Amino acid sequence: MLSRVADDLYWMARYLERAEHTARLIEVQLNLMLDQSAYSADERWRRILASLGDPKLNTESRDAQSLTYSLIFDRSCRSSIVAAIVGARENSRQVRQQISSEMWEQLNRLFHQVRRADLEEGWDPQPHDFLLQVHEGCHLFQGITDGTMSHNEGWQFIQIGRHIERAMATSKLLDTHYREFGDDEQAHLEWIGLLRSCTAFEAYCKYYTADVRPDRVAEFLLLNDEFPHTIRFAADHLEAALKALPDGDGRCARVRLLAGRLKASLSFAQADEIMAQGFNSYLHSIQTQCGQIDDALRQAYIDYPVESALTA
């Protein structure tokens, strides 16, 4: 498969995962603002922005309404929903002949939905329906992808993109949260908010009951191997997808090594040991490793130097 096509599929998946993540963060935040809490909404917005890597926004004001608006519609902000969906559509448009027409149609529909919302006059400051649409649209796209596209090399690149984005976003979110609250059990609502931001509240309750405790939340979101939004789950699937790619001629050894190492470190990790050594630095190292994997992936399949491919 052409390297450019693989790259486009990879980024299409990353962008969609990003759109879904941002939509969930806003949704949870708007919900939390309804409850009386010891923690101010401003603080929470600051945290959300930090977890998204402090993106540049068009607006200077930091009130709920303009932040919500920016994180949805601001095209110059890399994490905004519209920017991510436009990016995903642009990538898929270039490889239209490689994905199923059902996938293209769904992505196109999602694109037109968010664009229509952008054009509408009188913006609703409680955009639950809109966010729901984005969620459902992303989920539908994933289902259509799994059901209508051959699970070939291209599909594997989509999996890689999705899981790498998910691992990075979740670890950043956990990072900002723990930096703020440590193991403060009083911040009950905030812990539930964190779980909801990863759609993990129900899954957590099934596993640990509704007794929400910071160390357990950390353990669950980091190390649970069954729930799709945990970091370990993402690392497992990332590794599996990389393994399923053709061997090439030895260029992919490094990316496989890095992904295997990440997977192994999460598989055999103990929550208490991680906590003892410093949770935040552990999360940092995960982010660094994801960055290295992304880089090694490009080196192996996309931007490899011509000379290395010729001598092989």
Add this chain to the structure above:
Amino acid sequence: MPATSWPPPFRQYELDDAYDEMFAPGQDVRSHYGTLHQRLLDTPVEEMRRRKQAADLAFLHQGITFTVYGRDEGIEKIFPNDLLPRIITQGEWTKIERGLAQRIVALNLFLKDIYHEGKILNDGIVPREMIYSCKHYRRQMKGLDVPRDVYITVVGTDLIRHPDGRYLVLEDNLRVPSGVSYMLTGRQVMKRVFPELFQACRVKPIEEYPQALLQTLRNLAPHGRMDPTIVLLTPGVFNSAYFEHTYLARQMGIELVEGRDLVVNDNVLYMRTTAGLRRVDVIYRRIDDDFIDPLAFRPDSILGVPGLFNVYRAGNITLCNALGNGIADDKAVYAYVPAIIKYYLNEDPILDNVETFLCSNPAQMDYVLQNLDKLVVKAVGESGGYGMLIGPHSTKEQQEEFRRKIIDDPRNYIAQPTLMLSRAPCYIDGQVEARHIDLRPYILYDGKKVTTVPGGLTRVALRKGSLVVNSSQGGGSKDTWVLHDKE
């Protein structure tokens, strides 16, 4: 003026000086249109409307689009398609086919000659300055041997029908002709919308085109490259014909590549794949000459591949079509094509040219300037219906503007009589009306064999009275049926 004797749905139908494809003078239905005519009389209005809707929907869902330039992102538009087929008899088609084959073979010999010895210039058949002043002449091609001496692989020749019924060649498109995807997809839709009619008329199939194209490209692979890798090179998603590029690549099962997917190393061309570099042997290129290699041609091109031309020169790759073909479809050189056919093949042209006045010839220029209100004036390097003056439909100011342009740069202009393109029945707002049409058949050539799929793209000027069939100017298309002879 509509005759009162026309039955519905033909109430709005008019006959004039143009050749009518369905009706002979006196309203007699031509026999090959008999089945369609009867069907139109028999089908209830509602049923026609339903089928029209079904056809439009099919085009929309398949995303059969072209891009209109000039807005921010480029707007994708559905290609307008007329519901009624244009019908050609076996006898007419045989002559067209022979005429096109003759023309492509002669023009191919012409290109080889021009870029090698230039015998036709030495013999004074075509004026030397006509070639060297052509902006599509590529000196880089001089003395370069192309695989199997084939310059022209894919052609889309524009034919029109004279009021006396003859088919005339209006234009040869020898560079990167487009539109064949509309021919193929239009046929699929028609078969779905009019299955019974289609069967009753005994229409010849055109579905083998992608396979024939692939085979032709395969036959042209550089010497010694068994099982060649063939790719389609597109300028990218913003090109107006991008839909066609994806469609053809998919139908042929070859990779659709952009310039940035290709790398040159040691005079060999590779594409960058996830499994490493893969050698490329044949490029069906849909990029203009100028953009193909920034080192050899326009240095500001970002669409092409640096070093590609050297690979070509080294004989390690086949480009289809070859570079520099533009001299053979130049609108002024066009006037010499009958002489070119005579010179190389010693045959009379089977298909005639449209009478053409060259402004580079002083006597002919005078004639043109005196008759600007009657003639069609065209800039030789333009296409797509741009840079044109249609005398009878023009204002005094437009004529003055062209007068100045012609005097400034006579070589750049030709003129032709305003032609009455033939007219065919079209389905317009629930009625059948006559509209002007032309015909673009697609021809393939691999040096030994000329392949023409029976039919082509019939382009139609959907605006009432308009003579411009280009899609960028309100034109649409029709399915084109070539019939089997009756047994």
